[in-house]
Every structure is written in C-alpha cells, then in structure tokens.
Amino acid sequence: MTVRLGAVGAGWWATSNHFPIFAARDDVELVGVCGLGPELDTVRDQFGFGFSTGDYEKLLDADLDAVVITTPHDLHYEQAVLAIDRGLHVLVEKPVTLKADTAWDLQRRTAAAGVHFVVPYGWNYKPFTEQAKALIDAGHLGELQYVQCHMASPTRGLFAGDPNDIRALWDSETSGPSVSTWQSPEHGGGYAHGQITHSSALMFWLSGLRAATVAGRTSLGGARVDLFDSAVLTFDGGALGTLSGAATLPDINPYQVDVKLFGTEGVLLLDTERERVSLHRYDGQAWDLDIEPGSGAYECFEPPNRFIDLITGASTVNNSDASIAARSVELIDALLRSSAAGGVEVAVHP
Ligand SMILES: NC(=O)c1ccc[n+]([C@@H]2O[C@H](COP(=O)([O-])OP(=O)(O)OC[C@H]3O[C@@H](n4cnc5c(N)ncnc54)[C@H](O)[C@@H]3O)[C@@H](O)[C@H]2O)c1
Known part of the structure; x- marks a missing residue:
C-alpha cells in the first residue's frame, strides 16, 4: 500500500524532522503541503x-489517506478535527490541544472514525522505554503509590531567547522555529x-495512570512564558506524585x-x-x-x-495515541489553571 499523505505546517x-523521514519511504506519496510562509514552494520542491x-x-x-499536522500548538485541534471527520489518519504534533475538553474530543472523534492518531512523543518509542513498559505491564510494580516525573531541556533560546539556537541540533534548510510558536x-x-x-506523556504511557488533582506553580524566569514548572499531583486510584520541569539547561547538556514509579511490589x-x-x-x-x-538522547524518527x-498494517502498536495525549493535555491545562490561581489544588478532570 502507498499512503497518500498531506502535510499542514511546513516550518522548522x-x-x-518529519518531511525527510516521509520522503525517504517508498510507501509514502507526498501529495500536498499547506503552509503560510514564502518558503512553501521551496519546501514543496525540496521534498517532492x-x-x-x-x-x-x-x-x-486531494484524496488523501492521512495528514501530518505540524503547525503552532493552538491550530492543531481545528485542523485535526477537519481531517478526522473526513476519515483521515492523523499525526498531530504535541501538544495536541491546549485544553482538556478539546483533547478528549479528539480522542472521541478518533475512536468514532476508527482512524490512527499518533503524537510524535519520541521517548515513548525508545527500545529501553518499551522494555520498561513491558516490565511494568507484566505487573512487577504492583499497585502504583508514588510517581516522580522530572524534565529539563537545553531550550533557553527556544523559550526565552533566539529560537534558532536549537538549529544546532535539528536544522532546516528553510526556517527556524518562530518566536510566536514558542x-x-x-x-x-x-x-x-x-x-x-x-x-x-511518557509517564502516562508507562504507568497507565490518569491525574486527578494538581496544585502547581510556574515561573517565568524573566521570559514571557513559563520556563519552570512544579506541581504536586494526585492520581485516580490514590497515588501521589510530583512533577517538575526547567527549560534552562546549557546547550551542551542532554x-x-x-520517571520514577513506586509500587506496592x-x-x-x-x-x-x-x-x-x-x-x-x-x-x-x-x-x-x-x-x-x-541512546537516551532525544530523537523523533x-x-x-x-x-x-500503522496505516499500512506493518505495525499495530501505538505508544502515543489520543488517550495518552489527552491525559497529558488535561494535566498541563490544570497545572496552568492552578498556577494562575496562586497554586491552589484544582481537579484535572470531572
Ligand atoms: N514532537 C517533537 O519532538 C517536536 C519537536 C519540535 C516541535 N514540535 C511541534 O511542532 C509544531 C511546529 O513547531 P515549529 O517550531 O516547526 O513551528 P514553526 O512556527 O516553525 O512552523 C509552523 C508552521 O505552521 C505554518 N502555519 C501557521 N499558521 C498556519 C495556518 N493557519 N495554516 C497552515 N499553516 C500554518 C507556518 O507557516 C509554519 O510553516 C509545534 O506544535 C511544536 O510543538 C514537536
């Protein structure tokens, strides 16, 4: 089978990442690309x-089988709905939406349409995370009681400076990440x-948990957007957890x-x-x-x-489906609401 693929978003x-991967496959036809910038025709010709x-x-x-959505965060939802409702498979970039209700709406629409929905969470596809998941699924942890989930990234430029800094890691011939996106x-x-x-998303995929409440704070560190995030979580089923993140590792740091999961066994x-x-x-x-x-370094191949x-049937395993994405979105939505309210505990879902 040849997958007839359309792409919306043709930026950094x-x-x-995505277009070179699809262009290298014999079973993908790059039917059309949609974007806004003056570089669009160059991108069309570069990838065919x-x-x-x-x-x-x-x-x-254009009689497509699937769409890849790599636009700014706040456009994903509407673009994904239009594609899913036409019965198209979708690769939707993270975060799939900014709000819990729309994230779960995507999950419901995906299930109703019977289409594949993949979010490019690269760490969910590392062989060692898949091995960890297999051990957890075998029941070796027992019932989860405590979770720690921490992340830090060499992304000071991306969120607070010149986003082009990150082109040292992933470069594009046509554009760098835009300030308005990040x-x-x-x-x-x-x-x-x-x-x-x-x-x-890695924590939710590994653990199978869903957050219940969050009391969180974010701080800007001089930027226009949060560079630091910190929260106390509870999960359905009673587990307790902490979440933390920092955007400001030096660029030379990985x-x-x-993710630490503490169970009864x-x-x-x-x-x-x-x-x-x-x-x-x-x-x-x-x-x-x-x-x-x-091999722990981030990549998204x-x-x-x-x-x-998944579309051709060569695999049946999706490590980052719409339910994983929705659990991540609802947590971040609630964390930002909690922080805006001064750090009070808020419910993550009804
Ligand atoms: N999974 C990952 O590891 C990973 C890594 C980096 C970026 N991303 C995600 O990729 C997405 C894009 O990031 P980016 O840095 O490439 O952004 P960008 O700003 O460089 O590119 C956005 C693209 O969307 C296009 N666009 C904007 N509005 C549009 C509209 N109304 N209709 C059609 N096209 C429109 C722009 O022309 C541009 O081509 C973001 O959601 C980001 O979070 C994911």
Whole structure:
C-alpha cells in the first residue's frame, strides 16, 4: 500500500524532522503541503510534494489517506478535527490541544472514525522505554503509590531567547522555529505545553495512570512564558506524585527525563540522561537494563515511521495515541489553571 499523505505546517520541525523521514519511504506519496510562509514552494520542491497551497481545505480535498499536522500548538485541534471527520489518519504534533475538553474530543472523534492518531512523543518509542513498559505491564510494580516525573531541556533560546539556537541540533534548510510558536502565551508557548507534554506523556504511557488533582506553580524566569514548572499531583486510584520541569539547561547538556514509579511490589527508575532503567522488587527480583550510552538522547524518527506502519498494517502498536495525549493535555491545562490561581489544588478532570 502507498499512503497518500498531506502535510499542514511546513516550518522548522516539519522540514527538519518529519518531511525527510516521509520522503525517504517508498510507501509514502507526498501529495500536498499547506503552509503560510514564502518558503512553501521551496519546501514543496525540496521534498517532492505534488502541490503547495495556503488553503487547508484544498489540501484535504486531494484524496488523501492521512495528514501530518505540524503547525503552532493552538491550530492543531481545528485542523485535526477537519481531517478526522473526513476519515483521515492523523499525526498531530504535541501538544495536541491546549485544553482538556478539546483533547478528549479528539480522542472521541478518533475512536468514532476508527482512524490512527499518533503524537510524535519520541521517548515513548525508545527500545529501553518499551522494555520498561513491558516490565511494568507484566505487573512487577504492583499497585502504583508514588510517581516522580522530572524534565529539563537545553531550550533557553527556544523559550526565552533566539529560537534558532536549537538549529544546532535539528536544522532546516528553510526556517527556524518562530518566536510566536514558542514564546507567546496566547499561542500556548512555554515549557509546560512545549516540553512537559513529553515527560508527562511518557509517564502516562508507562504507568497507565490518569491525574486527578494538581496544585502547581510556574515561573517565568524573566521570559514571557513559563520556563519552570512544579506541581504536586494526585492520581485516580490514590497515588501521589510530583512533577517538575526547567527549560534552562546549557546547550551542551542532554535532555533530562526522569520517571520514577513506586509500587506496592517494587520500584522503577527510568532516566534518559544517564540511560538507566532499573526495576527492583521487594522480593529480590531485579532488572537493570543494558542500554547503549547516548541512546537516551532525544530523537523523533520512530513516531512518523510508526504512523505510516500503522496505516499500512506493518505495525499495530501505538505508544502515543489520543488517550495518552489527552491525559497529558488535561494535566498541563490544570497545572496552568492552578498556577494562575496562586497554586491552589484544582481537579484535572470531572
Ligand atoms: N514532537 C517533537 O519532538 C517536536 C519537536 C519540535 C516541535 N514540535 C511541534 O511542532 C509544531 C511546529 O513547531 P515549529 O517550531 O516547526 O513551528 P514553526 O512556527 O516553525 O512552523 C509552523 C508552521 O505552521 C505554518 N502555519 C501557521 N499558521 C498556519 C495556518 N493557519 N495554516 C497552515 N499553516 C500554518 C507556518 O507557516 C509554519 O510553516 C509545534 O506544535 C511544536 O510543538 C514537536
């Protein structure tokens, strides 16, 4: 099968990560690309899209199987709904929306339409996180009682300075990340929507939990959007947890994603920076995975590939579906509401 793919959003991330991956596959036809910038025709020619347009409806009319949505955060929801309601499979960038209700609406529409919905959360597809997930799913932790979820990123430029700094890691021939996507509160900029979306999605996928309440604070650190986030969580079922994040690692430091799950039968420690996964049980059984140094570094090759494999039937495993994404969105939505109200505890879901 050849997947007829359309793309909306042709900025920094689409052109540095997604389009090269899709263009390299024999089973993908790049039918059309939709965007706004003057570089759009260059992007069309660089990756071999059949046509370019500024009109999203025109893209959707092109007899597609699937759409990849890599626009600014606050546009994802409307664009995803239009595609899902036409029965198209969607790869929707994180955060899939900014509000809990619209995130769950996407989940419901996806289920009703019977389409694939993948969010490119790269850490959910690392072999060592998949091994950790298999150990948890085998029941080795027992019932979860406490969770720690921490993330820090070398993203001071992205959120508070020159976003082009990050092109040292992922470059595009046509554009860098735009300030309006990453640094404006009105478009969902900031560390929580931009990065904690990753660590929380990893935590929710690994644990199967859903947050119940959050009491959180964010701080700007001199920026227009949050650079630092901190929260006390409770989960459905009674587990307690902490969430933390910082946008200001020096550029030479690798990302930190640290998820620790404490259960009634054992403890899982997962650390992407120092590539550690260990699960130790109170009965003495222990797993310490052998992980290649450097393999915890962030990359996002597998999610776009998995998206196509799900559509063609080459894979049936989605580690970042609409339910994972909605649990992440509702947590961040509640964290930001809590912080705006001075750190009071708020409900994450009804
Ligand atoms: N999964 C990951 O690891 C990862 C990494 C980086 C970025 N992202 C996500 O990718 C998305 C895009 O980020 P970016 O830095 O490339 O943004 P960007 O600002 O560089 O690009 C946005 C693109 O959307 C287009 N656009 C804007 N409004 C539009 C509209 N109304 N209709 C059609 N196109 C429109 C712009 O022309 C541009 O091509 C964000 O949601 C971001 O969070 C994900």
